[in-house]
Amino acid sequence: MKGIIYASIANSIWGILPLYWAQFQGVSFKFILASRMILSFILGVFIIRKKLPVWIQCFKNKDFLKYTIFCSVMIMLNWASYIYAMVNQKIIESSLGYFIQPLLVILMGMIFLKEPLNRFQNIAVFIVFLSLGMVTYFEGLPLLSIVLASTFAMYSYLKKIYYRKIDQNKDSKNLEELPHFDTFYFVVAESLWMLPFAIGVLIWLGTTQEPIQASYMQLTLLLFSGAVTLFPIGVFAKATQLLSLSSLGFLQFIGPISQFVIGYFVFKEPLIAHNLYGFILIWIAVILSLIPSKKMAKKPA
Numbered sequence: 001m002k003g004i005i006y007a008s009i010a011n012s013i014w015g016i017l018p019l020y021w022a023q024f025q026g027v028s029f030k031f032i033l034a035s036r037m038i039l040s041f042i043l044g045v046f047i048i049r050k051k052l053p054v055w056i057q058c059f060k061n062k063d064f065l066k067y068t069i070f071c072s073v074m075i076m077l078n079w080a081s082y083i084y085a086m087v088n089q090k091i092i093e094s095s096l097g098y099f100i101q102p103l104l105v106i107l108m109g110m111i112f113l114k115e116p117l118n119r120f121q122n123i124a125v126f127i128v129f130l131s132l133g134m135v136t137y138f139e140g141l142p143l144l145s146i147v148l149a150s151t152f153a154m155y156s157y158l159k160k161i162y163y164r165k166i167d168q169n170k171d172s173k174n175l176e177e178l179p180h181f182d183t184f185y186f187v188v189a190e191s192l193w194m195l196p197f198a199i200g201v202l203i204w205l206g207t208t209q210e211p212i213q214a215s216y217m218q219l220t221l222l223l224f225s226g227a228v229t230l231f232p233i234g235v236f237a238k239a240t241q242l243l244s245l246s247s248l249g250f251l252q253f254i255g256p257i258s259q260f261v262i263g264y265f266v267f268k269e270p271l272i273a274h275n276l277y278g279f280i281l282i283w284i285a286v287i288l289s290l291i292p293s294k295k296m297a298k299k300p301a
Helices: 002-016 018-024 029-047 049-058 062-087 091-112 119-139 143-171 175-181 183-208 216-222 225-242 245-251 254-266 273-289
Strands: none
Touching: 002 018, 002 225, 002 245, 002 254, 018 029, 018 062, 018 091, 018 216, 018 254, 029 049, 029 062, 029 183, 029 216, 029 225, 049 183, 062 091, 062 143, 062 183, 091 119, 091 143, 091 245, 091 254, 091 273, 119 273, 143 183, 143 225, 143 245, 183 225, 225 245
């Protein structure tokens, strides 16, 4: 039950965040991305400041080192695509990606982790690929949606694999490896690996003299980007530890539903007919995927 609550909180926050990121229209998305990475790291280190020696010890664990690097690459690509979509009024297009992403998570759980799907969920996965094919045929490959979906799906999968390994270590009583089990330590380590890239982007922006064009209000709001990043992703990390990948995928539909509503009704983004048909197919897939199987959540794998 805790895993379901954590996942619901994280995805609900992500669902309304377009209202926050849309305030930065006109600002260089590269500047926003770099600032988000740096502020997330600073806030994360501040939160764990009393446990920094323990956190540093985590890097001695090869799995911690490897998976935090891989996850940081996936989430960095996801953030870059997402922020680009938010500041360029592509909220509906991004929501399409996040509708697809939970079904990719469910599919990966079935293929790689042998998590069973019922027949409705299998049909749902087929419909997703059908809708992608239709949108691609009429309007070209929806690259932004695919990048958003695939990067966060892979991020979810990598985290689940990592926490499975931790549980195996705990079961086998490899106690010397246990300091790295804290989910927030993992999140802060991800932001650490992004730091060189973020600093490089800011230096590059300075040398090219690309205008940032941010008002004082926007710069003030940007100071909160670390908090609006770390809190939901930290809660999501806990949910990943507690839920099966398939159950996690079901709950990730909360976010894109909110994003679509905000994009269409709040920001009045246009919905082209072909995209509408694609969304209708996706929504049918969502409904099918949510037809209950016998277990929504299970004990930590």
